[in-house]
Amino acid sequence: MDGGSVSGSRLDESDICRRKCGEARQCVGDDVPGEHVCEHGLTYFVCNVADERITVYGVRGPNNKTKFNQYLKDGLKGRSVSQIDLDFWLNSLRRLRAQIEEDFLQRQAELLDPLHDPIRLVKQIGTIAERLVRQHSGGAGGLDQLLEHVSPELKSLIKSSDLLTDSFELLSIYFNPDAATYGKKHPVSVHGLLKKLVSIFRIENNDGSGSVRIYLEGECYRNAFVYDSFKLVPFALLSNAVKYNVKGSIDVSILDHGHGVEVSVCTVGPLIEPIEIEAIFEKRSRGKWAKELKDGRGVGLYLAAIIAKAHDFRIDVSSKSTGEKKGKIPLATNKFSFVLPYQNLA
Incomplete structure (x- = not known):
C-alpha cells in the first residue's frame, strides 16, 4: 500500500447466490465489462485488472432498478456497492499487483545477475570444445561433419554446451520478454x-x-x-x-x-x-x-x-x-x- 490509512470491509458470499444458483454462477461466465443485473435481481460487476477478469457478484449496484421483495432486501442488507467503492477496490488491486510484479522482477534480476559469469563460461567451454574437435579431426570441413569423427565424450561436450547456451538465452527472455526482439x-x-x-x-x-x-x-x-x-x-x-x-x-x-x-x-x-x-x-x-x-x-x-x-x-x-x-x-x-x-x- 501507499502508507496511508485504508478502511474497508469484507463481504462473504451472498446467501441468496448460494440458494438461487447452487454451485453454478452464471454471472461468472459473463465477459462483458460493466454493471449487470442477474435473473434473480442481484447486481454483478465484470471488471478487468491487467489481463485478469474479476466478477463481483451478489451485491446491489447503483444502476439496479429492480424492486426487491422483503426476502431480497434482507439478503442484501449492507451489500450496496457504489461505483466509487468498486473503483477504489480495483485500483487497490492494481497497485498491489504492480508492486508484486515490480518486486518479482527485481528478485529475478538479482537472481540473473550471478548467472552472467556462468553464461560466459558456458560459451567459453563451447569454444574450447570446438577447437578440440578440429584438432582431433584435422580441422577441415564444417563442425557437424567433424563431429562424426570424434569420440562420443567430445561430441556430448559440444552438444551439452549448446544446450546450456540456449537454456540461458531462454532464461534471459523469461526475465525480460522484450529480449525476444533484440537485434536485427x-x-x-x-x-x-x-x-x-x-x-x-x-x-x-x-x-x-x-x-x-x-x-x-x-x-x-x-x-x-x-x-x-x-x-x-x-x-x-x-x-x-x-x-x-x-x-x-x-x-x-x-x-x-x-x-x-x-x-x-x-x-x-x-x-x-x-x-x-x-x-x-x-x-x-x-x-x-x-x-x-x-x-x-x-x-x-x-x-x-x-x-x-x-x-x-x-x-x-x-x-x-x-x-x-x-x-x-x-x-x-x-x-x-x-x-x-x-x-x-x-
Missing part, C-alpha cells in the same frame, strides 16, 4: 537449424541406454529472416517433447506449404485436455497429466509463445488419445506445430 532480423536456414537441434538433443547417455530417438523428415531449404530468439521456439518444443516422451520416437518435420513453412514436433506423452490447450502457454502453467508425469516449472512453452508472437505466428497444439495409459496417466499423440509466414522467408 537475419537469414537462418530453418532446415539447418532443425537439423542442428535434433543433433543436439541426441546426446548419448553414459548408462548405455543410447540416445533419444529423434527423426527429422521433410525438405525445405528456404531461409527465414528472424530474430536471434527464433531458434528458441523449436528448441523449447523439442525440449518439451524429450521431457514428456514416454513411448516411441520423437518426429520432427518441416514442410513447405503455399502460405509458409510448417514445423511440427510430434510425440506420445501425457494427454492434454481440450480446456488446457491455451492454458499451457501461460506462465507457470502445466497440463494436469503432465504434472502427474514429471516435475516442471511451466516456463518453456510460455517463452516459446512470447517469441512466436514477436515473429507474427502462433503455436498450435493437438492431442489425440491413444487409448493407452502409463499408470493412471492417459497417453496421447501430441503435436506442436507452427507455420512461419512467407513474409519472414527468403
